[in-house]
Amino acid sequence: MTADTEAAYKEAAPARTAPAVTGLTVRLCRDPDRFASLEPEWDRLYRRCRTATPFQTHAWLHSWWLSYGASARLRLLLAYRGNRLVGAAPLMMTYRPLPALVFLGGGISDYQDVLIDDSCAGAAAAGLAGGLRRAARRAVVDLREVRPGAAAERVVQLWRGPEQRLGDSVCLELPALPFDALLRRLPGPAARRSRAKVRKLDALGVEYRGVPDPEVPEAVLAMLRLHCLQWQGRGVTPEHRRPRFAEHLVRAVGRMAMTGDAVVTEYRRGSRVLALDVTLTSPELAGGYLYGAHPELRAAKADITTMLLRHDSDLAVESGRGTLSLLRGNEDYKHHWRPVTVVNQRFLLAREELAPALRLYAGQIAGRARLAEAARSRFPALLLWRSRLNNVRAVAGRTAGAGRAAR
Structure with missing residues (x-):
């Protein structure tokens, strides 16, 4: 373990009861080229994480980064036991306008999560919790679309500092039956x-x-x-x-x-x-x-x-x-099949000194939610107009992209 990594872990050691992390090294990766090269070991870890969803595969996340990550700063937390990758948190730093650590994959991923090796889940979660605390020194942590029972819950349970838990998107699920x-x-x-x-x-x-x-x-x-x-x-x-x-x-x-x-x-x-x-x-x-x-x-x-x-x-x-997910969306046609309603979770975390920033950040989220609900209930025509405008912009963007490709 390097001196820098060891110092980071000692600073971040969770106050709540956690498994020992002897021999665990937590590294912060900011290099997109290194992210690309992680595919083999990332995929092996993915296979050892029972709660992982397809949106935590390296193929999905790295591709998302190539298409959507240009304006953000990569922050991958990687936990190693010896040479074996046992934990990974795919994060990036954004400004909304406050600095915030968020998952890669936002917007088009129905579930977001960390990966932890089932064979040492407690130690890996503790390592990621410590690394997350260090990475969030000046930022709020905003973990969205966490499916109940996901690996990220273990990390949040070990968080030492202010936190808020909110509901996120509704997903509908069926048992995997013929x-x-x-x-x-x-x-x-x-x-x-x-x-x-x-x-x-x-x-x-x-x-x-x-x-x-x-x-x-x-x-x-x-x-x-x-x-x-x-x-x-x-x-x-x-x-x-x-x-x-x-x-x-x-x-x-x-x-x-x-x-x-x-x-x-x-x-x-x-x-x-x-x-x-x-x-x-x-x-x-x-x-x-x-x-x-x-x-x-x-x-x-x-x-x-x-x-x-x-x-x-x-x-x-x-x-x-075991599960056939209808993914995000509470549409009526899905309810015909009598699915179970599952509400994703949103975890807001911060270090103690950033408690005021966390309250401000949570207030912004609540304010946007109230405005969106008011628009849906009072101004449905405005939403229709906005949808049509977005479609026009999207078509124009697609046409421009095709033109660039042709040239």
Whole structure:
């Protein structure tokens, strides 16, 4: 252990009861090139962290950094026992306007977390808690979209200083069961309607196939084109139209497909591809991340949600996952399947001397939430106008990006 690292750990040793950390070295990495080179050992750690989700893979996080991290400062906390990576916190420093340490992956990642080795989880969590305290010397720590039971909870439990816990996004989850078993969970009338939808899909001759790894990049681009087409005139999420999102998704999913952490599926009618979807997987979870479907399917009265869920439920069962996540969003159509509601957590942390900054930061969050709620309830037309404006900007950005690529 270097003198600098040892000093950092002693300063940051948690006051609460924690496992001994003999032989543990915690390093702070600020070098993007070093981040890129971490892939093999990061992936091994990911496989040893039972609670990890696909959004903690190196492929997802490093790709996100390449597309979205330009204006931030990389802060990776890496905990080693000897030469073995046993803990990692993928963080960056931002200014909002206060300095804040936040997870990589924000905005487009449904779950965010740290990684800790299950074989020494207590010691790894203690090491990360100490390293986090040192890294947050002049900043608030804002850990968003933490799934209940996630590894980050262990680190937060060892935090020594002011903290606040807030609710974050709503996620809906189903048990990983064969599709027929999911149908049996529904009330009689709902189950009969869903079986009729399945018969309709079969009558239309809709079949699916997994996209082979070499074809994944082009399939992801085709999925995004269909995604924008299906939402044309109905307010597509602006980020899904932007070149940086496409670049990230092609790069990340292409890599994740090769390691078994993503599956791209195309749905065909004869020789025509009418839909594609991206399913992300981790040791215990599978979740449909994004799909694109041709309007022809909707015109043919095909129920796209049923089509995707039938495939994803069978995929989760066959691969041994325990949970089929519908990911973020509390939409009515998801509740048809009687999912469990899971609310992600948001942890705000600070050192004792930064308690006033933490209160100010939390106040800004509450103020923005009140303004957003007021806009939704009182000015729905304003939100529609903003959505349309964002779509125009996104299309302009995509066109400009295509022009630069052509040159």
